[in-house]
Amino acid sequence: MRAFAYQRTTQVRDALNLVSRHDGARFLAGGTNLVDLMKAGVESPARLVDIRGLALDEIGETPDGGLVLGATATNSAVAADAQVRRRYPALSQAILAGASGQLRNMATVGGNLLQRTRCAYFADPSEACNKRVPGSGCSAVSGAHHNHAILDWTEHCVATNPSDMAVPLSAFDAVVRYETLDGSGTISLSEFYLPVGDRPDRETTLPDGALITAVVVPASAVAAKSRYRKVRERASYAFATVSVAAALDVQDGVVQDVRVALGGVASRPWRARTVESALHGGPATAERISAAADLELATAEPLRDNAYKVTLARNLITAVLTELATGSAKESKK
Template identity: 70%
Template sequence: MKEFGYQRALDVPGALALLDADADARFLGGGTNLVDLMKAGVERPSRLVDVRELPLDRIEPTADGGLRIGATVTNSDLAAHPGVRRRYPALAQAVLAGASGQLRNMATVGGNLLQRTRCGYFTDVTKACNKRVPGSGCPAVEGEHRNHAILGASSHCVAVHPSDMAVALAAFDAVVSYETAGGPGELPLTEFYLPVGGTPHLETALPQGALITGVTLPPAPVAALSRYRKVRERASYAFAIGSVAAALDVRDGVTREARLAFGAVASKPWRARAAERVLTGAPADAGTFAAAADAELAAAEPLPHNAYKVTLMRNLVVAVLTGLAEEAAR
């Protein structure tokens, strides 16, 4: 591991100033991803600016009935918060599915959003990787890609985003707040992650040197009936090979509103807009649910060894939506 400096920031302006003074510095939250990448030689910061002591560790209601989640809130505290569990249950479920208890106790909301892909070519510095070394190639396209993207990928990168939490946040129209030396800013989560295209090393739309300060969930009554379901290769702590965050408002057997997002199928949480359009105003039954899944997955471009994900996601969507519809009918 490269030798690095360490400083603890006590306020947001101080944190921004420390990063501005050192172009190779990085913000440190829980470190559950960044430190691992430093050990592997993927990340080589000159300095870590610890932001855990910043006053960004609260979950508070907003004036319009949503929730504001501070960037240094731990995943454990987020999943346990009564307002999250009651009003956005899929978010609590996603966080609990995302890691071991020890990791959830350390990991932060801001860090979770910024975690890097677990693609083996990315984490192995002896291999080529466009995300790590632009222009070096993407060996996953012809190599090991069983767990890689089927939506929104390109010939330059087929890696998937690893976050469970971000999938639920995408379904509920979350907005990411950040601070820069020039002032504050906001990005809808659906615009936070950049398309892969030919520049997979550019992962988010955050300005250079920006510090994530929080995430806002707008009021969403539909989210009260929501679920997150994750499929993985083993039942213990593991990254998803496919996941769904879904919410339904069903009245008299008809879907009045639907929210749907997919995980582990693209370089970012995949908001399933086409599926939502099929669901809205249609009977809440297995036929509609299958048609909605098919509408979204029509854009899939699987590789030879991950085509199974199309069938997996179709079945997963139908199962999750069926469960929600049955719960709504009780």
């Protein structure tokens, strides 16, 4: 592990100045991803600026009824928050499905969004990986890729985004707040992650040196009727093979609002807008839901060993939305 400098700070401006003044400096919060990558030789920051002392851990309500999740709020705190559990249940479920209790106690909101892929080739400095070393190639394309992307990948990278939390946040139109030395800004989560393109090492649209300060989840009536389901390779904590965050509002048999996002299928959380468009304004029958899922996945391009993900994603979308529709039907009869 390369030697590095370490500094703590209690002011956002000080943290930004420290990172801007030192080449190779990085922000450190929970460190559950970054420190592991440093140990493996994948990341080698010259300086770590510890931001856990910043006053950015609040979970509160916005004036219009949404929620603000502070960037240094722990995953455990967000998952346990009464407002999150009541108004955005899929978010709480996703976090609880995402890691062990010990990791959730350390991991933070901002760090979760910025975690790097868990592709084994990315984590192994001896392998070719364009995300780690631009221009070196992608060993996963012809290698072990059964758990890699089926949507929106290129020959430059077939890795998937590892975040569970980002999937429901995508479905709920969350917005990322950040600070730079030049001022503050916001990025919608739909624009936060970059497409793979030919530079998979460039993962987000966050400005250089920017510090995430919060994630804002807009007020949403349909979010209260949401669910997160994750398929993984073992019962203990693991990254998603495929996951679905879905919310559905059905009134008098007609879909009034629907939100669907997928995890484990692309380099970023995949907002299933084709499903949403196909279902909105019509009946929420199992047949229509299955047909909408097929339309969404019609553009999938599975690799040699992961075509099963297409079927898995289709079945998962159908199952979760059908259950939500059934629950809505029961509620309307009460």
